[in-house]
């Protein structure tokens with residue numbers, strides 16, 4: 549059952565704030581605990597009957613967890629700004645912190661099951677065999693901060709990643725993707741919220757396809773280390789996914805030929821009792837010839 553935030557909670561941009569989301573989520577509350585000064589990793593404590601789980605919260609780009617502006621209205625320069633020599637369109641706001649928020653961390657909309665599984669995957673990642681991939685609201689947010697500054701990108705509303713298009717915590721896709729050290733496998737832990745409903749009580753097939761495409765696409769990106777596009781996606785829907793369910797989409801590269809990367813994906817419940825969907829996909833390097841070797845990246849794809 550949801551409980552209110554305690555006064556004094558350091559509900560910073562990592563929690564609930566989400567650049568203006570600010571709404572109460574649909575699931576149990578994650579409470580930010582005060583941490584000693586100098587400790588850059590806050591702990592979140594999930595509160596639900598019988599479950600108390602400390603959740604370490606990674607921060608984007610290895611930054612500290614100190615609160616930072618989440619919207620241009622919060623962005624007040626502290627020193628006179630000089631125009632950038634590289635771009636005349638840089639605004640003062642653009643020179644402020646534009647650190648995007650990493651959204652692949654617990655929020656108030658995550659269910660107890662989601663938090664529990666997230667903890668499990670973090671523990672598994674502790675030996676370096678997997679790593680959690682940060683996730684931001686917009687494609688542009690994936691650019692390093694200094695690049696954003698140089699091109700004058702500000703933290704204003706703009707195109708959003710489809711999976712991050714719902715602001716209300718717990719209502720849409722809540723997810724975190726983990727990448728295997730091999731670079732050839734991804735797992736996406738995902739809670740499918742009520743705005744993703746198709747038939748009453750069940751997730752829309754398009755939502756499942758989005759989850760699969762994103763998991764497969766991320767795997768292909770990791771393989772290609774360059775820009776890729778989904779060329780083909782074939783999905784067998786084997787069982788309906790209840791709204792609110794926590795699932796794991798598990799994708800791996802099967803092989804690659806020239807510009808094509810062939811991948812598979814399976815979506816299961818967290819206990820692996822139910823196989824909800826299985827899929828195969830073909831992603832393609834957007835440029836170059838793929839060279840038939842994942843270690844050989846076409847030069848003109850290097851910045852993808």
Ligand SMILES: CCCCCCCCCC(=O)SCCNC(=O)CCNC(=O)[C@H](O)C(C)(C)COP(=O)(O)OP(=O)(O)OC[C@H]1O[C@@H](n2cnc3c(N)ncnc32)[C@H](O)[C@@H]1OP(=O)(O)O
Pocket residue numbers: 709711761762763765766776777778779780830832834
């Ligand atoms: C949460 C974070 C998420 C991050 C990951 C996000 C993942 C999201 C992924 C997406 O959703 S991408 C968006 C959906 N996909 C698209 O919009 C792709 C649209 N299609 C294209 O842009 C082009 O068709 C494509 C780049 C795939 C290929 O165009 P090209 O002009 O580069 O290919 P071309 O026509 O020269 O054909 C080259 C070879 O590929 C083959 N080919 C082309 N399109 C194909 C296709 N669609 N399926 C299978 N094979 C294809 C084609 O037959 C040929 O084979 P051969 O060499 O054997 O002759």
